[in-house]
Amino acid sequence: MPILSRKAAEMPASPIRKLVPFSEQAKKDGKNVYHLNIGQPDIETPKVVLDKIHNLDLKVVEYSHSAGFQSYREGLAKYYKGFNIDLNPDNQIMVTTGGSEALIFAFQTCFNDGDELIVPEPFYANYNAFGVTANVKVVPVTSKIEDDFSLPPISDFEKLITSKTKGILICNPGNPTGYLYSKEELEKLRDLVKKHDLFLFSDEVYREFCYDGATPHSALNLEGIDDNVIVIDSVSKRYSMCGARVGALISKNADFMNAALKFGQARLSPPTFGQIAGEAALATPQSYFDGVIEEYVERRNIVVDSLNKIEGVICPKPKGAFYTIAKLPIDNADKFCQWLLEDFEFEGETVMLAPATGFYATKGLGQQEVRVAYVLKKESLIKAVKCLEEALKVYPGRV
Amino acid sequence: MPILSRKAAEMPASPIRKLVPFSEQAKKDGKNVYHLNIGQPDIETPKVVLDKIHNLDLKVVEYSHSAGFQSYREGLAKYYKGFNIDLNPDNQIMVTTGGSEALIFAFQTCFNDGDELIVPEPFYANYNAFGVTANVKVVPVTSKIEDDFSLPPISDFEKLITSKTKGILICNPGNPTGYLYSKEELEKLRDLVKKHDLFLFSDEVYREFCYDGATPHSALNLEGIDDNVIVIDSVSKRYSMCGARVGALISKNADFMNAALKFGQARLSPPTFGQIAGEAALATPQSYFDGVIEEYVERRNIVVDSLNKIEGVICPKPKGAFYTIAKLPIDNADKFCQWLLEDFEFEGETVMLAPATGFYATKGLGQQEVRVAYVLKKESLIKAVKCLEEALKVYPGRV
Numbered sequence: 001m002p003i004l005s006r007k008a009a010e011m012p013a014s015p016i017r018k019l020v021p022f023s024e025q026a027k028k029d030g031k032n033v034y035h036l037n038i039g040q041p042d043i044e045t046p047k048v049v050l051d052k053i054h055n056l057d058l059k060v061v062e063y064s065h066s067a068g069f070q071s072y073r074e075g076l077a078k079y080y081k082g083f084n085i086d087l088n089p090d091n092q093i094m095v096t097t098g099g100s101e102a103l104i105f106a107f108q109t110c111f112n113d114g115d116e117l118i119v120p121e122p123f124y125a126n127y128n129a130f131g132v133t134a135n136v137k138v139v140p141v142t143s144k145i146e147d148d149f150s151l152p153p154i155s156d157f158e159k160l161i162t163s164k165t166k167g168i169l170i171c172n173p174g175n176p177t178g179y180l181y182s183k184e185e186l187e188k189l190r191d192l193v194k195k196h197d198l199f200l201f202s203d204e205v206y207r208e209f210c211y212d213g214a215t216p217h218s219a220l221n222l223e224g225i226d227d228n229v230i231v232i233d234s235v236s237k238r239y240s241m242c243g244a245r246v247g248a249l250i251s252k253n254a255d256f257m258n259a260a261l262k263f264g265q266a267r268l269s270p271p272t273f274g275q276i277a278g279e280a281a282l283a284t285p286q287s288y289f290d291g292v293i294e295e296y297v298e299r300r301n302i303v304v305d306s307l308n309k310i311e312g313v314i315c316p317k318p319k320g321a322f323y324t325i326a327k328l329p330i331d332n333a334d335k336f337c338q339w340l341l342e343d344f345e346f347e348g349e350t351v352m353l354a355p356a357t358g359f360y361a362t363k364g365l366g367q368q369e370v371r372v373a374y375v376l377k378k379e380s381l382i383k384a385v386k387c388l389e390e391a392l393k394v395y396p397g398r399v
Numbered sequence: 400m401p402i403l404s405r406k407a408a409e410m411p412a413s414p415i416r417k418l419v420p421f422s423e424q425a426k427k428d429g430k431n432v433y434h435l436n437i438g439q440p441d442i443e444t445p446k447v448v449l450d451k452i453h454n455l456d457l458k459v460v461e462y463s464h465s466a467g468f469q470s471y472r473e474g475l476a477k478y479y480k481g482f483n484i485d486l487n488p489d490n491q492i493m494v495t496t497g498g499s500e501a502l503i504f505a506f507q508t509c510f511n512d513g514d515e516l517i518v519p520e521p522f523y524a525n526y527n528a529f530g531v532t533a534n535v536k537v538v539p540v541t542s543k544i545e546d547d548f549s550l551p552p553i554s555d556f557e558k559l560i561t562s563k564t565k566g567i568l569i570c571n572p573g574n575p576t577g578y579l580y581s582k583e584e585l586e587k588l589r590d591l592v593k594k595h596d597l598f599l600f601s602d603e604v605y606r607e608f609c610y611d612g613a614t615p616h617s618a619l620n621l622e623g624i625d626d627n628v629i630v631i632d633s634v635s636k637r638y639s640m641c642g643a644r645v646g647a648l649i650s651k652n653a654d655f656m657n658a659a660l661k662f663g664q665a666r667l668s669p670p671t672f673g674q675i676a677g678e679a680a681l682a683t684p685q686s687y688f689d690g691v692i693e694e695y696v697e698r699r700n701i702v703v704d705s706l707n708k709i710e711g712v713i714c715p716k717p718k719g720a721f722y723t724i725a726k727l728p729i730d731n732a733d734k735f736c737q738w739l740l741e742d743f744e745f746e747g748e749t750v751m752l753a754p755a756t757g758f759y760a761t762k763g764l765g766q767q768e769v770r771v772a773y774v775l776k777k778e779s780l781i782k783a784v785k786c787l788e789e790a791l792k793v794y795p796g797r798v
Contacts, residue, residue, distance in 0.1 A: 001596070002626070002627060004508055004655060004658050005508060005511050007507055007511075008508045012661070017664065040462055045457070045460045049460070050455070053672070056452060060640075061448070061639070061642040064642060097666075098667065108404065108406055109406070110404055115404075126666075126667075129661070130665060135534075167401070198401060228400075241459075241460035244460050244672065245496065255400075255403060259410065265416065266525045267496075267499040268525075268644075269642065270644070271644040271673050272644070273643065273672030273673060274671075274673075
C-alpha cells in the first residue's frame with residue numbers, strides 16, 4: 001500500500017469530534033444532551049434568502065466568475081460601505097467557498113514552507129489544520145481568562161517575532177472567547193505589523209454579533225496598512241446559513257488579490273446557489289439583526305451569570321460572537337467533557353461542551369477551561385447550566 | 400509591503416483566461432464570438448433538480464456532515480452499484496466541493512513536498528495548479544494525436560518512474576482529448592501501479608459521456624489494487640450543474656479516506672444547497688441522458704467531420720466527454736487563437752478556441768493544436784467551423 005503524506009499524519013482531528021461517539025452513545029442510552037459544543041446556531045435563516053431560493057429562475061446551474069458573481073461583489077461593497085470601508089468590487093473582494101477557503105487561499109498566497117504565523121490563543125482550532133495544509137508554523141501568543149482574553153501585551157508578540165514571522169492572525173469578535181478587540185488594541189497591532197512588515201489576517205465572520213452597544217472595528221478601518229491587511233469574511237453566522245459555504249477574501253493589496261485569484265481560478269468558482277443566497281441575504285432587514293442580537297444578549301446573560309454563581313467557576317462576559325470560555329474546578333477538560341456524556345446524568349439529561357485544550361496551541365493550557373456556545377433557546381440553556389452545576393458537585397476529578 | 404509566497408508566483412494563470420480580454424474586446428467591436436473554448440455546457444440542468452430547489456423546506460441552512468449528507472452518500476453508493484462498484488457510504492465516499500476539492504484533498508493526503516505525479520499529456524490545465532498548491536511535481540508522459548491520444552506505452556511511464564514517483568493521474572474520458580481508455584489500457588495501468596506501489600488517481604467526471612456504444616471502465620472496477628485507487632467525481636458535467644460545486648472523493652483505502660476526512664473536517668462541510676441538488680439529480684430519468692448523448696454525438700460528428708474536411712486539419716473522433724483536439728496548419732496556437740479574436744472576422748463572426756499549449760507540460764508541444772469544446776447548438780457549431788475554415792485561409796502564420 002502506498003504511504004500517505006506527512007500532512008495526513010499531522011492533520012489534527014477536531015477535539016470536539018473525539019467526543020461525538022460518546023454523545024451518540026449517550027443519546028442511544030436515552031439521555032437528553034444539550035449541545036453547547038457547536039457553532040451551528042438554531043436561529044432561522046432570513047426569509048428573504050429562502051424566498052429567493054424558492055423562486056429561482058435558472059435553467060442551467062452555471063459556474064460564476066472565479067471571484068464570484070459581479071452583482072454579489074457589488075452588493076458586498078455596499079455592505080462594507082455601511083462600516084465606512086471603501087472597496088472596489090472588481091478587484092478587492094473575492095467570493096470564496098466559506099471563510100475556510102478564504103483562509104486557505106490567504107495562507108497559500110502569503111506563506112512559504114516553514115513561515116511563521118502568530119495567533120493569540122485560545123483560537124479557532126481549524127487554524128491549526130489550515131496551518132498544516134499550507135506548511136505554516138502556527139505560533140501562539142497566550143491571552144488569559146483573568147484579562148477576559150483581551151489582546152496580549154505587544155511585548156509578548158515582539159518576543160515571538162523571528163525572521164520567519166510573516167503574519168499575525170486574529171479573530172474579532174473571537175471564537176472561542178467572544179472577546180471584541182477595541183480600536184486601541186487594533187491600533188497597537190497596526191503599529192506592530194507596520195514595524196515588522198507583516199500581514200495582518202483578520203477573521204471577522206462574527207462582525208454583526210456585538211453586544212451592549214459595542215462597535216466592531218474592522219482591520220480594514222486601520223489606516224496606513226492597506227497592503228498588510230487581509231480580511232476573512234463569511235455569511236455562515238451572519239445570516240445563520242453555515243451550509244451555504246460562502247465567504248469572502250478582502251484586501252486592498254493588489255498583488256495579493258491577483259495572486260489569490262489564481263488559486264480561485266484553479267477551483268473554478270464558489271457555489272452558485274450559495275452566492276444567490278448570499279446576495280439575497282444582503283437585503284435582510286435590520287429588524288432581523290435586532291431580534292437576533294436581543295436573543296443572544298439574553299442567552300449570554302443567562303449563561304454567564306448563572307455560570308459565575310456556581311462555586312469555583314469563572315466566566316468572562318464577552319461582548320461579541322456567541323461563545324464564552326469558562327474556567328471550571330476540574331482536573332482535565334477532556335476527561336470532564338467525556339465524563340459528562342459517558343458517566344453523568346441529571347434528571348435524564350446532560351450537556352456537551354468543547355474542552356478548551358483544543359483551542360490552545362501551547363501544551364498544557366486550557367485544561368480547566370471549556371468553551372460554551374450559547375446557541376440554544378433560553379429554557380434549554382437554563383437546564384444545561386443546571387446540569388453542569390450538578391455535574392461539578394459529583395465529578396470525581398473536581399479540584 | 401510583505402512579500403508573497405513562492406506558490407503565488409508559480410501558480411499558473413489559465414491559458415484560456417489570457418484570451419478573455421481579446422474576446423471581450425471582439426464583442427465590444429460588434430463581432431459575434433462562438434465559444435468553443437469552454438467546458439460550460441449549454442444543456443439544461445434536469446428538471447428534478449430545479450423542482451427540488453424550488454420546493455425546499457428548510458428553516459436553517461445548516462452545515463452537513465463533513466463527508467456530506469448521509470442520505471446523499473447512500474444515494475451515491477446506489478448510483479455506483481449501477482456500474483458494478485460496491486461502496487460503503489459510511490467511509491468510502493466523501494462528498495466534496497466539486498471535483499477540484501476532491502483532487503486537492505487527494506494530493507494533500509498522498510504527497511510530500513517534491514513527490515512526483517505522472518500524468519498523460521495533454522491534460523486538464525488545472526492539474527498544474529493543484530500540483531503547485533500541494534508542492535507536487537507534475538511529470539508529463541506524452542500521448543499523441545496520431546494515436547488518437549490513447550494511453551502512451553507503459554515503457555514510457557517506466558522511464559519516468561523515480562524514487563519520488565508516488566502516483567499516476569488519468570482523466571477518463573479525457574479532458575481535453577475526449578479519449579476513453581479501454582479495459583485493456585486500464586489493466587496495463589493496474590499492473591504498473593501494483594508493480595511500483597503507486598496511487599492511481601482517476602478523474603471520471605465525464606463518465607456518462609460515452610458514445611458509439613462505448614462503455615466507461617472505472618478504475619474502481621480494477622481488481623487487486625483497492626488500496627491504490629482514488630477516484631475523483633463531480634456532478635458538474637453529468638447534470639449540467641457546474642455551479643453546484645459538488646463532487647466526490649472515493650476510495651476503498653481506509654487509511655486514505657480517514658486522513659482525507661480530516662482535511663474535510665477543517666473546511667467543515669460541502670455546500671448544502673449543492674448537495675440537495677446533487678441528491679435530487681440522482682433521480683434524473685434515463686431519457687434525459689439519452690437525449691444529451693444523442694445531442695453530443697450529433698455535435699461531435701458535425702465538428703469532427705467538418706474539421707477533417709478542411710485542408711491541413713487533423714482531428715480524431717473521440718468516444719467520450721465533449722472535447723476534441725484538432726491539429727491545424729498554423730505556426731503557433733496561442734498567436735492564432737488571439738488573432739482569431741483580434742484581427743479576424745467572417746460575416747461579422749469569429750470563434751474562440753483553447754490553445755492546446757496550455758494542456759501540455761512539455762514545453763513546445765501543442766503549438767499546432769487547439770481544444771474544441773462542442774458545447775453549442777448544431778447550427779452554431781456549423782457556423783463556427785466555417786469561420787475557422789475561412790480563418791485558416793487567410794491566417795498569416797499558416798504553415
